[in-house]
Every structure is written in C-alpha cells, then in structure tokens.
Amino acid sequence: MTRTMRALLGASALCSAAVAAHAQDTTLTIATVNNGDMIRMQGLTDDFTEQHPDIALEWVTLEENVLRSRVTQDIATQGGQFDVLTIGNYEVPIWANQDWLLPLEGMPEDYNADDILPAIAGGLSVDDTLYAAPFYGESAMVMYRTDLADEAGVEIPDQPTWDDIRTAAEAMTDQDAGIYGICLRGKAGWGENMAFLTAMANSYGARWFDTEWQAQFDSPEWTEAVNDYLTMMNEYGPPGASSNGFNENLSLFQQGKCGMWIDATVAASFVTDPEDSTVADSVGFAQFPNKDGVDNHGNWLWSWNLAIPSSTDAPEAAKAFVAWATSQAYTDMVAEEEGWAAAPPGTRTSLYENEEYQKAAPFAEMTLNSINAVDTNAPSVQEIPYTGAQFVAIPEFQGIGTAVGQQFSAALAGQVSAEQALQNAQTSTQREIDRAGYGE
Amino acid sequence: MARAVSTRRKWITTVVAWALALLIFFPILWIILTSFKTEAEAISTPPSFLFFDWTTENYGTVQERSNYFRHFWNSVVISIGSTVIGLIIAIPAAWAMAFVPGKQTKNVLMWMLSTKMLPPVGVLVPIYLIFRDVGLLDSRLGLIIVLTLINLPIIVWMLYTYFREIPVDILEAARMDGAALRNEILYILTPMAVPGIASTLLLNVILAWNEAFWTLNLTAANSAPLTAFIASYSSPEGLFYAKLSAASTMAIAPILILGWFSQKQLVRGLTFGAVK
Numbered sequence: 001m002t003r004t005m006r007a008l009l010g011a012s013a014l015c016s017a018a019v020a021a022h023a024q025d026t027t028l029t030i031a032t033v034n035n036g037d038m039i040r041m042q043g044l045t046d047d048f049t050e051q052h053p054d055i056a057l058e059w060v061t062l063e064e065n066v067l068r069s070r071v072t073q074d075i076a077t078q079g080g081q082f083d084v085l086t087i088g089n090y091e092v093p094i095w096a097n098q099d100w101l102l103p104l105e106g107m108p109e110d111y112n113a114d115d116i117l118p119a120i121a122g123g124l125s126v127d128d129t130l131y132a133a134p135f136y137g138e139s140a141m142v143m144y145r146t147d148l149a150d151e152a153g154v155e156i157p158d159q160p161t162w163d164d165i166r167t168a169a170e171a172m173t174d175q176d177a178g179i180y181g182i183c184l185r186g187k188a189g190w191g192e193n194m195a196f197l198t199a200m201a202n203s204y205g206a207r208w209f210d211t212e213w214q215a216q217f218d219s220p221e222w223t224e225a226v227n228d229y230l231t232m233m234n235e236y237g238p239p240g241a242s243s244n245g246f247n248e249n250l251s252l253f254q255q256g257k258c259g260m261w262i263d264a265t266v267a268a269s270f271v272t273d274p275e276d277s278t279v280a281d282s283v284g285f286a287q288f289p290n291k292d293g294v295d296n297h298g299n300w301l302w303s304w305n306l307a308i309p310s311s312t313d314a315p316e317a318a319k320a321f322v323a324w325a326t327s328q329a330y331t332d333m334v335a336e337e338e339g340w341a342a343a344p345p346g347t348r349t350s351l352y353e354n355e356e357y358q359k360a361a362p363f364a365e366m367t368l369n370s371i372n373a374v375d376t377n378a379p380s381v382q383e384i385p386y387t388g389a390q391f392v393a394i395p396e397f398q399g400i401g402t403a404v405g406q407q408f409s410a411a412l413a414g415q416v417s418a419e420q421a422l423q424n425a426q427t428s429t430q431r432e433i434d435r436a437g438y439g440e
Numbered sequence: 441m442a443r444a445v446s447t448r449r450k451w452i453t454t455v456v457a458w459a460l461a462l463l464i465f466f467p468i469l470w471i472i473l474t475s476f477k478t479e480a481e482a483i484s485t486p487p488s489f490l491f492f493d494w495t496t497e498n499y500g501t502v503q504e505r506s507n508y509f510r511h512f513w514n515s516v517v518i519s520i521g522s523t524v525i526g527l528i529i530a531i532p533a534a535w536a537m538a539f540v541p542g543k544q545t546k547n548v549l550m551w552m553l554s555t556k557m558l559p560p561v562g563v564l565v566p567i568y569l570i571f572r573d574v575g576l577l578d579s580r581l582g583l584i585i586v587l588t589l590i591n592l593p594i595i596v597w598m599l600y601t602y603f604r605e606i607p608v609d610i611l612e613a614a615r616m617d618g619a620a621l622r623n624e625i626l627y628i629l630t631p632m633a634v635p636g637i638a639s640t641l642l643l644n645v646i647l648a649w650n651e652a653f654w655t656l657n658l659t660a661a662n663s664a665p666l667t668a669f670i671a672s673y674s675s676p677e678g679l680f681y682a683k684l685s686a687a688s689t690m691a692i693a694p695i696l697i698l699g700w701f702s703q704k705q706l707v708r709g710l711t712f713g714a715v716k
Contacts (some may be wrong), residue, residue, distance in 0.1 A: 039505065081660040
C-alpha cells in the first residue's frame, strides 16, 4: 500500500469517526434572563452534562424585556433558534393556547410534579396539562424595618390593612434624616408600576374589566386605590419616585432609606443579605395589605419558568434539561454547594417543609403564605372575564398595561391629576380592548 | 492689546472645549469607575467618585461567566466585514454620482438617505422570515449583509462628498492618457481619496460595532457580538450595575482605543467640506 493510499484511508477513518461523534451530539440553545438564580444554574450545569454527555448547552442571556421580544419574535415565526425558553407565567397560557409550547408530559418518574406549589402549577397549566416547569416563583409582600417601627412605636401585623400601612408610613417618615416611610414602584411599565398597582387595586376590590370587557378605571375602587397610592407616595415616599422600579427601591431599602417596601418576595433574600444590605438584621415581613373588609391580598404571582418551544428539533434533550433544572435534586445540589438560602424559592412544597431552609431563610413562611394566598383564576373579588394576577393574561396586556402605567407614573410625577390619569387610562384601555375584539 | 484679547479668547475657547469634552465623556468615565466598585458601592448614595475600595472582581466574574473573546471576534468580523463590503459597493457608486451625474442623481441620493428614515422595527419581521428561510439566522454572514445594507447610504453619501472635492480635471487627464475606468478608480481616484475613505471606514466600523437592534434580534448563541454580551448583564430584578459596567467597559474598550488612535482621521473625515 502506498503512503498516499494509507494517508487517504487514515483521513477517511478520522472523518468517519468525527461524523459519528458529531451525530451523537445535541446542542441545546437556552434563552434565559439575567438574575442570580439563573446565573447560579449556569454555573452548575456541569452536573447535567456529566449525566448527559451527548448534550451540549449554549446560553443566550438577555435582559428581561429584550428576551421577551426576542423570544416572542422567534416563536411566533417558528424561527427555531431556541430549544429551551425562560418565560413568565404571563406568557405560558397564551403561548400554550397558540400551540407554541410542547406539553411537559412524560417527565422522569422522580420529577414529582405534584410537589410544585398548586398556585404556581395552576398558572402554568392549560386544561390541567403543564406547559412549563417553574424555576423560581414569587408573590409580593411587605418588607419593613423593625428598628424604625419600634422607634416610631408602630406595629405592623402579619396581615396588615392599607390603613395600618399608611399609619406606619407616617410614623416612620423622617425626611430630614433621609428616611421615607414607604417605597413603592413608580416607573411606568406593565411589569413595573402596573404590577404593583394592579395588585393594590385587586386588594381594594377593583378589577380591570367587567364580564362584558368594559374597562373599570372609572369605578370607585380604582379611584380610591390610585388616590391612596398617590397620597402615600407624595407624603411619605422618596423624591423622584416616578422613576423607581424594583432595583431602585431595592437600593434605597438596602441603604436604610425606606421604612417599608412592598414588592416581590424574591427581594427578601437581597435585603437580608449582610454583604449588600446595611439593614440586613432588622427586616420584618408581612403579607401584602388588603383594604379593610376586602378579602384579597393583591394576588401577585410571578414565576420564571422553563418551557420547550414547538419549533425545537431536540424535544427529548430539552425535556431532560428542564427536568434536571427544576427538580428537587437540583435544589438539593444548590443547597449543598451554596447553602439553603441560595435555593431557588417559590416552586416546591418540599422546600418549605425543609427545616434547614426555614432556618436559613427567615422569610420562607411569609413567602409561602403570600404565594398560597394567590388565585390566578380569581384575582379580583368581583366577577371577571380573564385570568391573571398582577396582570391580565391576554396578549394585548403588555401594550395596554404600559400605556396605563405611563398615566399613573405621570400622576405621581405631578404632570396630570389622579382624575385625569384614571380617565385617560379608561379611554385608552377601552379603545384597545374594543379594537382587539373582546366582548363582541 | 489685540494679542491679549486673542489669548484670552483662546483660553476661554480651550476651557469651554474641555468642559464640553468632559461632559460628553463623563458617562463613559462613570461606567469605567463603576466597573471597579463592589455592587454595594455602585449603588451607594451619595456616590463615591474616586475614593472607594477599587476591585477588579467584576472583570473576573464577567470573564468567568461569558465567553468574551467569542463575542469580540464576532464584533470584529461583522463590523469590518460589513464596512469593507459596503466600501466595495459604494466607491463605484459614489464615483458615478460625483463625476458622471445624471438628471436623477440627487433624487437617487435622497432616496438612499430616505431608507434611513424607516424605523428598523418596521422591517424586522419580514427580514426575520427571509433569514429563517435562507438559513441566515444567527449567522455572521447574515449580520454582515444587514449591516452593509443599513450603513450603505451613509458610506455612499460620505464618499460622494469627498469625491466632489477632487478636481475632475485630474481624472480627465488620466482618461486622455488612456486609463481604463477600472484603473482610473483604482489608481487615480482611490489614492487621492484615501483620507476620506479611511474616515468613512472608521466611522462605519464604529457604527457597525455599536449597532444593537439587528445584532440582538437576529442572533442567538453563535454569532452574537459584544452588544449581546452587554445585554446579558442588564437585569430589572437584581443589582448588577458593577458587573454591567465591567462588561460595558470591556465591550467599548477596543473601539475607544481605535477611536483614540484614529481621531485625526475621524475629525478630518467628519468636517471635510464643512468649511471652505
């Protein structure tokens, strides 16, 4: 055999081996958001790839709003760029109804889907079929400074009313010392101030639409909720609150400038972290307030979930990854590697039954109570034609919610009156909902 | 006396120019400073300017979490590729418009510019669908094509402006000496227009480097440039300002260095023909 022949044979054997090896490889492209829990998961994926050596992972991490538009565009056009998506519980039912997501059936036996908190699972299911697996979940609650409350001589009950909150905010405010009784979201956006204001309105007994899809911003409940919000923020809130979102309020609270902050439960782990928070050892928790006489704690529920788009060409590998990342075993691994306080919260009952977690996370019980108080099928005490929580689960809500949020943010900045903002919200919402053909 | 007034005016002009330059540069300086702070320091009020515990921890974290060099290489290929292809198309086009203008030349130039007036989101879905069908999604080639088309009007306009400054007699002399069209453009026009072409090239590399709409919307894992690298550190729920600043500093550093060394050409290019 000549040297050339041997070289050719060798090269062809190498090529065959390479092709065979390549044929075994599946690469999953995972679109995700940038937050502490997701970043931690990326760091722990060696465990998954060791279990599945034939699956490689590629990450596309984007800011929440960019990710939402990027992923929506890809899934709506069946672009097939992603195999696993990180999406919120707002998108899951809408996309599942469009057949854009694969149902999560046939998960591994040890997955234990029954362990998922019922409120969370309910928001991710259509006709009792799970379409996304929760990675972490949150509701909203009151976080307050116990030292300031003691100094001011006020007590915040575990289930406060808005009157309790207003009284405490007044007592804790010391503007000369740069301490503001209450910090709430003011930045315009359906996921910013409208997440809070919708939950607040829910707790006042308000609703976005009546059963005929007529907007309800002219109702006394909305009027009272918005006026109380503006009064509290103008009298006891920080300056420039109309541009404050989650991060800005987190920063203010961590620096000891807020007496109370009502926001996502996931913030509890940040404000009690002594590395970043100057008030870590003096934070108390209470459930989202309700108006006296209204049995509704706001109904705020958000979860970041892993879903598989129907356009993926690797559904089994994607399912294996989703099962791994949202399993009890993953939570145990996080606890072992980084401690129980780092475990992704708000998804599994077993986590809240774990004594070690309860010890490591003083906010665990209140978080669980807040999540359990949510009913996404009945976010308002009045009859409604929609589901949702701090949002209305219709595709048009992003646009409608942001337009309304701009009105209330402008009212907080003093650019329009509360009355005018409510009237504008009513007009624009009704126009959009009519245009979309609801209630016909 | 006249000299005193002139010196004073010079001083005032210098101070105003420096003040303006610092004002414009301040956001970038702030990003660089923040990248050396801890997350807690990055959000503290009142903010600390220079007196804080400097740390390079954020750079380490960013490097650990992301494949910077892959994003960097994608940025280099996409920005240089789109600019070079744009120049290859634009030089003959600008030559034709500058030296052999027709009745519709001005209209064609205005029409080319009008394509810049369309908001990019208006054509996002059609382009996304075309790219999906021809397999160009998440590819560097796809981005090179899009960025070439986007920046082409600017390249043509800039080159047209430079070419108009070149005396047509020189080209005619070459033609009389028997130079073919190709040789006229390659050996007569291009060498004379090198400063203009260089500044067009630099400006378009910067524009392509910083382009964030198409580079975020048409890429996923493989061809994402540094704009996507920065976007991966932005978060509405969690404080990552210091890490975001470190990522931003790493993303703008190459183009800042390029801009610093080529500032003379850039300024010359941008002010060419402005004063006669």
